[in-house]
Amino acid sequence: MRKWNFSAGPAAIPEEVLSEAQAELLEWKDSGMSIMEMSHRSSEYKSLANKARQDLIDLLNIPNNYQVLFLQGGATLQFSMIPMNFADQKIADYLLTGTWSKKAINEASKITAVNIAASSEACNFTEAPSQENFDESEDAAYFHYVANETIQGIALHQPPKSKSPLIADMSSVVLSEPIDVSKFSMIYAGAQKNIGPAGLTVCIIKQELLDTAHTDLPAMLQYSEHANADSMLNTPPTFAWYMSGKVFAWLKSLGGLEAIAKINNTKAKTLYEYIDQSDLYFNPVSKDNRSKMNIPFILNNSDLDVEFLQASYNAGLLNLKGHRSVGGMRASIYNAIPQDAVDALISFMEEFESKHR
Ligand SMILES: Cc1ncc(COP(=O)(O)O)c(C=O)c1O
Numbered sequence: 001m002r003k004w005n006f007s008a009g010p011a012a013i014p015e016e017v018l019s020e021a022q023a024e025l026l027e028w029k030d031s032g033m034s035i036m037e038m039s040h041r042s043s044e045y046k047s048l049a050n051k052a053r054q055d056l057i058d059l060l061n062i063p064n065n066y067q068v069l070f071l072q073g074g075a076t077l078q079f080s081m082i083p084m085n086f087a088d089q090k091i092a093d094y095l096l097t098g099t100w101s102k103k104a105i106n107e108a109s110k111i112t113a114v115n116i117a118a119s120s121e122a123c124n125f126t127e128a129p130s131q132e133n134f135d136e137s138e139d140a141a142y143f144h145y146v147a148n149e150t151i152q153g154i155a156l157h158q159p160p161k162s163k164s165p166l167i168a169d170m171s172s173v174v175l176s177e178p179i180d181v182s183k184f185s186m187i188y189a190g191a192q193k194n195i196g197p198a199g200l201t202v203c204i205i206k207q208e209l210l211d212t213a214h215t216d217l218p219a220m221l222q223y224s225e226h227a228n229a230d231s232m233l234n235t236p237p238t239f240a241w242y243m244s245g246k247v248f249a250w251l252k253s254l255g256g257l258e259a260i261a262k263i264n265n266t267k268a269k270t271l272y273e274y275i276d277q278s279d280l281y282f283n284p285v286s287k288d289n290r291s292k293m294n295i296p297f298i299l300n301n302s303d304l305d306v307e308f309l310q311a312s313y314n315a316g317l318l319n320l321k322g323h324r325s326v327g328g329m330r331a332s333i334y335n336a337i338p339q340d341a342v343d344a345l346i347s348f349m350e351e352f353e354s355k356h357r
Pocket residue numbers: 008009073074075076077100146148149150151169170171172190191
C-alpha cells in the first residue's frame with residue numbers, strides 16, 4: 001500500500017503518473033516494446049522527448065533565446081561544469097546559504113577563483129544574507145546561488161540582483177511556482193524532487209551566456225556540444241526523460257505553475273502555522289526565508305526523536321528524519337504531495353504532542 005512519502009529526494013512522484021507508466025510498461029503505444037527498450041534515435045522516442053521539452057518550456061514560459069538541455073550527472077556535476085564552461089579565468093561570485101551552496105563553492109574552487117559574496121554560515125544557515133550585505137566582485141564571470149537549500153529549508157523567494165550573469169540551482173524548488181526565467185542566465189535542477197526520477201538534470205541556459213562558454217573541453221562537459229546534439233550527444237536517460245514528460249503533462253493538466261503554487265502555498269502555510277503555535281516543535285528559520293518545499297522541525301526534547309520517527313512510520317508517514325547534518329525532522333512537500341498528506345502529518349503531530357505534554 002502506498003503511504004505518504006516526505007522524502008527530500010528521490011521524492012514522491014504523482015500517483016497518476018506512476019499508474020500511467022505502469023499501464024504502458026510492457027508496451028508503449030503500439031510499438032511492440034517498452035519505452036526502456038526503444039532507441040533514443042527512433043522517431044517515436046524523439047517525438048516524445050521533444051514534447052516533454054516543449055511542455056517544460058510552456059510551463060516555465062521559457063523565452064526562445066534559452067537552450068533547454070536534459071543532461072546526466074545530477075545537479076552535482078553542474079557544480080563543476082558551470083565553472084569549467086563559464087569561469088574563463090575570471091573570479092566567480094557565490095552566495096553561501098547552506099549545505100548545497102557550500103558543495104557548489106568547494107567544487108568551483110578547484111577550477112576557478114571564488115568570491116563568497118555573502119554568507120549566512122555565522123547564524124548556522126537559519127536565514128539568507130540580505131542583498132545590502134553582498135560584496136560582489138567587479139568583473140565576475142557569474143553569480144551563483146541556491147534558490148532553495150534542501151537541507152536547511154532556506155529559500156530566497158526572489159532572485160538576487162547581481163552585477164554578473166545570475167545562475168541558480170533550483171533543484172528543490174523548480175516547477176513549484178511561476179518564475180521569470182528572463183532574470184536568469186542559467187537555471188539548473190536535478191530531476192528527483194519536482195521533475196521525475198533520478199538520472200536527469202535539466203539545464204536552462206541563455207544563449208548569450210552559452211556563446212561565451214569554453215569549446216575546448218571534453219564533449220560531455222561542454223554545454224554547447226549538448227545543445228548542438230539536442231541533448232542526445234550520447235544515450236540519454238530515456239526512461240527518466242519519459243517519466244519527466246509525464247510529470248510535465250500532469251502539471252499542465254492541473255493548470256500549470258500558478259495552480260500548483262496556490263496548492264503549495266496552502267500546504268506550507270498550514271504546516272508552518274501548526275509548528276509555530278506548538279509547544280513541542282519549532283522551525284529555526286527566519287520567516288522571510290522559509291522554504292515552501294522542505295520544512296525542517298525540531299522537537300524541543302530530542303529524546304523523543306526516535307519515538308516520533310517510529311510512530312510516524314507506523315502511521316504511514318515516511319521519511320521524516322532530518323538530514324544527519326542538521327538533525328530533527330524534515331517534511332519535504334514537493335508538488336506530488338497533496339494537502340491531504342500535510343493534514344495527515346499535522347494530525348499525527350498533534351496527537352504525538354498531546355501524548356507528550
Ligand atoms: C539544492 C540541491 N542541489 C544539488 C543537489 C545534488 O543533486 P544530485 O544528487 O542530483 O547531484 C541536491 C540534492 O539533493 C539539492 O537538493
